[in-house]
Amino acid sequence: MTRLAGARALLLALAALAAATPALAAPRDPAEGRMVQTVRDEHERHVKLLEDLVKVNSGTLNLAGVERVGRLMRAELEPLGFTVRWVPMGATKRAGHLIAEHRGYGRGKRMLLIGHLDTVFEPDSPFQGWTRRGDTVEGPGVGDMKGGLVVMVAALRAMQAAGTLQAADITVVLTGDEEKPGSPLALARADLIAAGKVADLALDFEGLAQSGGKDIGSIARRSANSWTITATARSGHSSGVCTESSGCGAVYELTRILDEFRRELPEPNLTYNVGLIVGGASGAVNGEGSEGSATGKANVIAAQAIAVGDIRTLSNAQEDRVRTRMRAIVGRHLPRTEAKIIFDDTGYPAMAPTDGNRALLAALNEVNRTLDLPEMATGDPAGRGAGDIAFVSSIDGLVGLGLPGRGSHAPGETADLGKLDVQAQRAALLMTRLSNTPRPRR
Template sequence: MSPFRSAAAGALLFALAAGHAPGQAWAAPRDLAEKRMVATVRAEHERNVKLLENLVKVNSGTMNFQGVEQVGRMMRAELEPLGFSVRWVSMERAGRAGHLIAEHKGNGRGKRMLLIGHLDTVFEPDSPFQGWKRDGEVAEGPGVGDDKGGMVVIVAALRAMQAAGTLKDADIVVVLTGDEESAGTPLSVSRGDLIAAGKASDVALDFEGLSRDAAGRDIGAIARRSANSWTLKARAASGHSSGVCMEGPGCGAVYELTRILDEFRRELPEPNLTYNVGLLLGGASASINDGETGGQATGKSNIIPAEAIAVGDIRTLSNEQEARVRARMQAIVARHLPKTEATLSFDESGYPPMAPTEGNKALLARLNAVNRTLDLPEMPQGDPASRGAGDISFVAFVDGLVGLGVAGEGSHAPGETADLKSLDVQAMRAALLMTRLSKEPRPR
């Protein structure tokens, strides 16, 4: 395709994505560098889609270490020509493949930016969902949106900045984790490098998928909830069922576990909180397997259960909410039925929350200023409950934005898709936003 035809095709795609009819005028940036960034993204649409195709065709399920490392090498090949110093950090100690960290030194004056994405997907090599399909401007494949599309947005935006001459002054660190879908433990190891990069940054930009509301509007996400699991164990005196809930044997472990779970349901509700019971076992004996994906129980209908176990998760919007809810759960557990006991424990290897801070709101305002420049609709603040947990939460101590990757449907399920028109729009947004942040004085 000639450069003229490529640019024309890109212009059509951008017009459609921005809500304009083909051929209708729209407000181009006045700044020459920003014009150049927009033009570069348009002209390189097919180049960027080809990179996405190549990434998707490599299986990089979290536990497919070779695949994760191969995708890391592919991303290294994109970032090094842009002037990034790239290194691979092995995560053998955490039982995972590793992370790619790329650093670009700018003029040392503007905001220091941390770009976050991930190399892995939920689709391991034994998944039947493999390969790449394209139907016009919709692509299908494992991880096409989560998060290989996001990584391509990063590359496309950085290329546009380089073409416009704005990348040279920008201080940027890119951290692409290899285990976002199943973090290695301990977290002090698997997220240590990400946290260190966050402490050396002023802004964190998360390139996971773009959210849209029911009307199809792009959403600005400034918060993510936590994801922490819990285990509830109940024990009780056993005996013949003819005496259940009588003074002698008591009600048994299953009734005690059920009491606790039902009181969770009735007493815990509050905004931005969810809690789920994912697995429950009870009987004369009960045990959960090591991966907490199942277990076994024994018993009979005429025996009062001596053991019961449940596992689940809670998701909160702030550390304060997390602490408050945990305390309320423990208080409920402590109201034991006669002749029973129960304990509640929390797995501390989960994801922390990212609260909707004033700094995050201000960052969304900057993004909406970019939208006005591009003649795109304003992005309203999204509901944190609409997103799962993510790596940016580990660096929530700096201002951050979530969802700068591509839009799509069916994340984490066979048939996952990406809207390729959104790739251009998101790359333009990111390039302009990062350029403007690079010109803002960093905090002293």
């Protein structure tokens, strides 16, 4: 083989290798390169941390388990220079919250990182333990949201290794009751709200949204509030039902209301569910609206009927508007009936999409370009449930920096370890850049 032919062969081989090798990141500076490499080097350490977290049952009502997960997170954050404190929540009958503060020397944006320590799987759930099958891991809370806790730690460790954490002004709030908030909610979220008042932006480390195999950016979350309708009517023999003297009864009145909701309320980003109905000669539901009882006979006009449901909106203005329409429908009344609707204001507010939130997603997409990753489109907020970040929606926010997965809140819940490094690299670079962005004057 001639020297020229050999050189050509080498070039062809290198081209083939490049085509077969995933594109590597092209960081802006050595610090970003160090963060990218640190995340890669510590991959198995992060997987082990996730395993340790998942193996601790931290169902919301397992107060000791929630506290134990808090201690595991404290052990990760304190060596990074965070001042960590535990806020007991005995007054709300919950374990408490972990709050960690890192006061940087820079003048960049002050960041609030949000997550939660609890899961929906209590100790009596048959779904416990940890199973790994390649890049798929299965276990209670592995995706919602212990995977997000690990992404947060991995990103902060990468920043420390690169020397960019020193300048960053970061507060971490990990609630212990996101899945089943304590009451009163104003007390349960007081510390989160206080942290939001001194931050410039919030980053939520719940699971990454995906659609059609593509990563999606989340800049909004809908509200979650409940309502109860109680209808009453004149009872009597069924032979007189829907006559002028007897009226149609409470069940017909409740049915009218719910059907008019179905026909008259629809609009974008709004859902209203009916989760429980009881009705008859008598009816009652428990204080949580999760159980009900009724008595009655086929030949007796129903005197009472109760429905419990929820309403989810994209903005608080939409919530107010829809509530007004619901009250108007309830107030029309069939003859000889009465009805009232009560809204429970202890639920979750909305996080509306804003220009500031869009700007955060644009900043994340700048990171994606650096990492040679596809741009993330804006996701449909209906694809996510309510979340703690909505309590600080007065500041800019971005949701979904945790791990993607399947089957959240159900036995068999999984998370995708193939996204662990990517999510941690995204978060580390994003937080570093934000920490170098001048904060607004107040």
